[in-house]
Amino acid sequence: xxxxxxxxxxxxxxxxxxxxRLSAIGLDQGRRVGRDLAQRLGAAAIVAxxxxxxxxxxxxxxxxxxxxxxxxxxxxxxxxxxxxxxxxIARHRPDLADAAALRAELAxxxxxxxxxxxxxxxxxxxxxxxxxxxxxxxxWPVFRxxxxxxxxxxxQRAVDGGGAVLVFTSGGPIMVAVQAVLGLDDAAAxxxxxxxxxxxxxKLLVPSRAVAQMGPPVGPGWSLSSLNEHAxxxxxxxxxxxx
Numbered sequence: 001x002x003x004x005x006x007x008x009x010x011x012x013x014x015x016x017x018x019x020x021r022l023s024a025i026g027l028d029q030g031r032r033v034g035r036d037l038a039q040r041l042g043a044a045a046i047v048a049x050x051x052x053x054x055x056x057x058x059x060x061x062x063x064x065x066x067x068x069x070x071x072x073x074x075x076x077x078x079x080x081x082x083x084x085x086x087x088x089i090a091r092h093r094p095d096l097a098d099a100a101a102l103r104a105e106l107a108x109x110x111x112x113x114x115x116x117x118x119x120x121x122x123x124x125x126x127x128x129x130x131x132x133x134x135x136x137x138x139x140w141p142v143f144r145x146x147x148x149x150x151x152x153x154x155x156q157r158a159v160d161g162g163g164a165v166l167v168f169t170s171g172g173p174i175m176v177a178v179q180a181v182l183g184l185d186d187a188a189a190x191x192x193x194x195x196x197x198x199x200x201x202x203k204l205l206v207p208s209r210a211v212a213q214m215g216p217p218v219g220p221g222w223s224l225s226s227l228n229e230h231a232x233x234x235x236x237x238x239x240x241x242x243x
Contacts (some may be wrong), residue, residue, distance in 0.1 A: 002158040003225070004151070006167045006174045006202040007033060007063065009055040011241040014113065020054045022062075025241060029199035029233055030059040034066025036232040037201070041067075041164060047157045048072050050168035051080035059199075060168040074168075075157065079150030082170035083127075083143050085120065091135045092123035113243065121194065128186045140186075147176040155206050171196040177204060181224050192227075198241045200228040 010026025012019050022030070048064060050056040060074050090097035096105060096119075109115035126132060133139035150173070158165045171193055179189040181204060196202075207221040233239045 002155050002206045002208055003164040004155055004158070004167055004204040004206065005037070005164060006169060006177060006204065007059065008171055008174060008196055008198055008200045008202075009053075009059040009168065010062070011198045012055045012243065014116075014243050022055055022058045025239065026055070026059065026198060027062050029239060029241075030062030031066040032232045032239070033199045033201065034063035037063065037166070038067040038069075045163045046072060046166055047075070047164075048166045048168070049075040049077055049080065049154050049157060051082070051170065051173070052076050052078040053081055053170070056080070056168045056170070060166070063166070063168070077150045077153060079146045080154070080167065080169045080173055082172045083138060085123075087137050088123045088127045089120065091132065092126050093119070117194070117243075121190070124190060124193075128190065143172070144176050144179075147173045148180060151177055174200075174202050178202065178224060178227065181222050194242075196228055196242070197230045197233065198243070199233050200230045202227050202229070 009022070010029035011023045012026060013021045013023055046069065048060060048069075050060045057074065057076070061070075064070055064072055064074070086097075086099070089102065096102045106112040106115055127136060128140045130140070133141065151167070154165050154167050174196055175189050175193040178184065178192055179186075184192065203225040205223045205225050230240065
């Protein structure tokens with residue numbers, strides 16, 4: 001049996017010019033998750049893989065360092081990257097295609113984070129709806145297929161080099177994984193997506209024979225062991241974030 005621990009990146013820099021950079025809270029989240037995983041996994045063999053974004057790699061570095069596993073090589077797989085939120089918003093609201101225009105609109109809202117979430121939820125619903133696939137640089141079916149391929153390769157790494165795989169990625173790929181394993185429809189998958197916390201851990205179990213077939217994680221025996229674990233982030237206050 002192979003265990004995949006899907007770890008969402010720590011808090012990024014929402015509202016900054018460079019979102020793809022962990023905040024101080026994001027680094028702390030990564031370290032706390034690492035200490036928690038160290039207790040759970042002990043000296044068990046692990047391999048680690050991340051998407052190619054800075055927030056993935058930096059979360060991995062903080063987590064592996066806190067585990068005392070800083071010597072574990074981190075493989076990178078761009079198929080585990082997040083979708084492009086700027087493209088999704090721009091197709092939904094062309095007037096907000098420019099980042100400065102988006103920031104200006106959010107600045108007028110009483111709660112910019114809540115306003116962004118409402119806008120983004122509508123944009124993602126359009127993206128996943130299937131009626132506008134040709135509008136996007138990467139439509140929902142293509143995104144879903146490449147994430148599943150990346151997860152299959154991540155599982156194969158356990159067979160090749162360890163008993164567990166730590167996968168440092170984003171909320172979108174975790175949504176895809178859980179949807180595939182549980183057979184959720186798109187609406188239910190979106191609701192799950194919004195509940196995923198920064199640093200949350202989702203654990204999948206896969207029979208070794210299924211890994212050997214290199215199929216996507218929807219085959220017989222794939223199962224969800226835990227979803228969005230974040231007890232280590234619930235105290236002190238301020239460590240529980242969603243973006």
